[in-house]
Amino acid sequence: xxxxxxxxxxxxxxxxxxxxxxxxxxxxxxxxxxxxxxxxxxxxxxxxxxxxxxxxxxxxxxxxxxxxxxxxxxxxxxxxxxxxxxxxxxxxxxxxxxxxxxxxxxxxxxxxxxxxxxxxxxxxxxxxxxxxxxxxxxxxxxxxxxxxxxxxxxxxxxxxxxxxxxxxxxxxxxxxxxxxxxxxxxxxxxxxxxxxxxxxxxxxxxxxxxxxxxxxxxxxxxxxxxxxxxxx
Numbered sequence: 001x002x003x004x005x006x007x008x009x010x011x012x013x014x015x016x017x018x019x020x021x022x023x024x025x026x027x028x029x030x031x032x033x034x035x036x037x038x039x040x041x042x043x044x045x046x047x048x049x050x051x052x053x054x055x056x057x058x059x060x061x062x063x064x065x066x067x068x069x070x071x072x073x074x075x076x077x078x079x080x081x082x083x084x085x086x087x088x089x090x091x092x093x094x095x096x097x098x099x100x101x102x103x104x105x106x107x108x109x110x111x112x113x114x115x116x117x118x119x120x121x122x123x124x125x126x127x128x129x130x131x132x133x134x135x136x137x138x139x140x141x142x143x144x145x146x147x148x149x150x151x152x153x154x155x156x157x158x159x160x161x162x163x164x165x166x167x168x169x170x171x172x173x174x175x176x177x178x179x180x181x182x183x184x185x186x187x188x189x190x191x192x193x194x195x196x197x198x199x200x201x202x203x204x205x206x207x208x209x210x211x212x213x214x215x216x217x218x219x220x221x222x223x224x225x226x227x228x229x230x231x232x
Contacts, residue, residue, distance in 0.1 A: 007031040008071030012173030016200035029057035044098035069099040095141035116160030153220030162219040169226025170197035194227030
């Protein structure tokens with residue numbers, strides 16, 4: 001049995017990952033902003049939430065084999081806004097700091113047990129390409145996630161602890177639909193050679209591969225899912 005802690009499981013990419021991981025040899029402890037349906041309620045704006053979530057997941061499953069950090073916020077913060085600093089700090093707390101705390105707890109968990117483990121961090125194309133002038137904080141948080149993933153991969157590979165990142169471009173979740181509409185959808189789509197945004201299921205398939213199947217030599221890899229809208 002592979003035990004997985006997945007954050008941000010209630011909708012969009014996270015819900016698609018739950019569906020993709022619906023396998024007989026997988027048990028999920030799914031973080032969500034609400035309880036019920038086998039999920040564990042957590043609000044990552046609360047600094048105590050990552051530790052509480054980790055403890056609840058371990059209590060539920062016994063051990064964790066894979067951590068998938070998918071939870072995040074994407075909220076506009078105009079440069080001249082009165083709440084710019086507060087919005088920066090909230091985005092960093094939810095997108096990066098909470099993920100970092102869970103990665104730390106996962107590494108310590110595996111080290112204490114002498115076991116291998118895998119981390120999959122869902123970052124963004126924005127980590128490399130940047131984002132709109134109202135989303136400095138979002139791009140910076142996702143760039144931090146990528147750098148953290150590479151650091152974990154380099155630091156713990158010899159212990160069998162592997163780390164991967166996925167960088168989606170625009171993905172057809174409710175959040176992306178609103179953003180596309182606000183930015184002039186057709187013009188924005190013209191910047192994607194594939195001609196469409198990614199489906200959540202495409203990102204979920206990538207996460208599943210990295211979580212369960214990717215060879216160990218791939219540790220540290222960052223996988224793009226953006227329709228060739230940004231290539232490295």
